[in-house]
Amino acid sequence: xxxxxxDPRHKITKRGQNVTFRCDPISEHNRLxxxxxxxxxxxxxxxxFQNEAQLEKSRLLSDRFSAERPKGSFxxxxxxxxxxxxxxxxxxxxxxxxxxxxYFGPGTRLTVT
Amino acid sequence: KQEVTQIPAAxxxxxxxxxxLNCSFTDxxxxxLQWFRxxxxxxxxxxxxxxxxxxxxxxxxxxxxxxKSSGRSTLYIAASQPGDSATYLCAQxxxxxxxxxxxxxxxxxxx
Numbered sequence: 001x002x003x004x005x006x007d008p009r010h011k012i013t014k015r016g017q018n019v020t021f022r023c024d025p026i027s028e029h030n031r032l033x034x035x036x037x038x039x040x041x042x043x044x045x046x047x048x049f050q051n052e053a054q055l056e057k058s059r060l061l062s063d064r065f066s067a068e069r070p071k072g073s074f075x076x077x078x079x080x081x082x083x084x085x086x087x088x089x090x091x092x093x094x095x096x097x098x099x100x101x102x103y104f105g106p107g108t109r110l111t112v113t
Numbered sequence: 114k115q116e117v118t119q120i121p122a123a124x125x126x127x128x129x130x131x132x133x134l135n136c137s138f139t140d141x142x143x144x145x146l147q148w149f150r151x152x153x154x155x156x157x158x159x160x161x162x163x164x165x166x167x168x169x170x171x172x173x174x175x176x177x178x179x180x181k182s183s184g185r186s187t188l189y190i191a192a193s194q195p196g197d198s199a200t201y202l203c204a205q206x207x208x209x210x211x212x213x214x215x216x217x218x219x220x221x222x223x224x
Contacts (some may be wrong), residue, residue: 005158006156017126031210033210033211033212035212040216041201041213041216042117042204042214042215042216042217043157043202043204043212044214045207045209045211045212048209048210048211049209055209055210056209056210056211058211091156091157093157093212099144099145099162099164100145100157100206100210101145101147101159101162102147102212103159104149104156104157104158104159105156106155106156107155107156111153
């Protein structure tokens with residue numbers, strides 16, 4: 001069990017560019033979650049998958065954001081036409097069926113200049 | 114709207130002291146509640162999960178309680194150490210399966 005991994009750990013991009021983040025959950029965890037955290041705040045939910053199905057999306061997930069989990073294993077989160085307000089830590093978590101204890105990865109810190 | 118509140122926002126204690134962190138939530142139909150630790154610039158480490166049918170959970174020097182009727186959870190840390198310095202977050206599992214977080218309590222344990 002190597003835990004949840006995320007890549008890259010840091011990303012600096014210019015406004016207007018597209019970025020993609022990857023998350024590899026703990027093996028056999030069928031649920032995968034994405035959160036966003038800004039300085040001094042708790043993480044905010046973005047979306048989650050059960051296997052390859054995207055079951056829920058937050059209103060925070062604007063049209064510029066898209067997430068996939070094509071084979072029910074790793075997931076990608078893409079942000080198109082990045083804005084300075086997208087600067088944040090993007091966290092991924094995974095869980096097994098009930099009680100759905102979530103285990104988090106180290107996060108990807110995005111800085112939009 | 115489901116909300117989670119943590120008080121205090123920051124806490125500084127001398128090493129060896131026992132302390133309590135507080136978490137309140139608005140949804141009495143809680144499924145479970147998780148406590149996390151976050152070191153600066155890092156991800157979250159799960160400390161304890163309490164299911165709605167449980168009153169408390171213990172792990173080492175940590176004890177978490179859950180009172181659904183009052184909408185409160187506490188995290189008790191015994192014999193605090195400088196290595197316990199971090200931000201502690203509580204999160205309620207929402208109806209859609211996501212976690213709803215408080216803003217955290219930043220703990221500083223001074224040698």
